[in-house]
Amino acid sequence: MSKLFFLLVIATAILIAGCSSGSQEKPKALETSALAEKQGAEIEASAKSLPHPGEKVYKQYCQVCHQANGAGVSGVFPPLTPNKYIADKTQLIELVLHGMTGEIEVNGEKYNSLMAPHNHLTDLELANVISYVRSNFGNKLDPVTVEEVAAVRNR
Ligand code: HEC
Structure with a gap:
């Protein structure tokens, strides 16, 4: 019983670790690509927005x-x-x-x-x-x- 409990704790810990590291990396990558996209759009807009x-x-x-x-x-x-x-x-x-x-x-x-x-x-x-x-x-x-x-x- 205690062995099973121990295994459960380990499994939960691994799961949590996996989740949290995953959830830390994903937004960062998303954030970077979103920023790059935003910068690209701004460069494009500023190139176009030279007033006539x-x-x-x-x-x-x-x-x-x-x-x-x-x-x-x-x-x-x-x-x-x-x-x-x-x-x-x-x-x-x-x-x-x-x-x-x-x-x-x-x-x-x-x-x-x-x-x-x-x-x-x-x-x-x-x-x-x-x-x-x-x-x-x-x-x-x-x-x-x-x-x-x-x-x-x-x-
Ligand atoms: C005080 C208001 C007023 C201002 C300021 C004005 N317009 Fe007009 N415009 C009119 C009106 C009213 C007509 C239609 C005249 C008629 O009924 O014969 C017209 C007609 C025109 C037309 C022909 C019809 C069409 O819609 O293509 C053009 C082109 C035009 N205006 C361009 C200009 C430009 C360019 C300027 C600035 C340099 C200018 N207007 C400033 C009121 C104005």
Whole structure:
């Protein structure tokens, strides 16, 4: 009986030792791989998060109406998600420079309001902000150059 009890104690001790050493190693390994994963994600994010030079201009001059995500405000401020006004480079430069008024339809919704001219911005600011719009909010269009803005301004 006492022999059996002794064996039981030993078996329990081995079991506990096995469990505790196992449970010490596992989280450590998990923790390291989780950290490596986190670091990798952070490096990737920081590489991607270099702000576009037009982002600052957008935040200052466009975001108040068209919103940070470019979705606009339904029925009031049209969205800057892919549509024909963003696709047509010259028309886009022109409408941002000289403003826009009259009824338009963007992605199936009608707008009839007024956007003020932005000709107080420099050619560089305009090229940057238009390029920012053309490469964000789902748009994947080529950038607009300072020369292209100047050409429309000097027409
Ligand atoms: C005070 C609000 C306001 C600001 C600021 C503003 N917009 Fe607009 N925007 C409008 C309105 C309203 C229209 C629609 C005009 C109409 O109904 O004819 C419009 C139309 C547009 C359009 C064409 C339609 C579309 O949705 O694609 C583009 C592109 C555009 N804006 C880009 C810009 C950019 C870029 C800036 C910043 C440089 C800017 N807007 C600043 C209000 C604004």
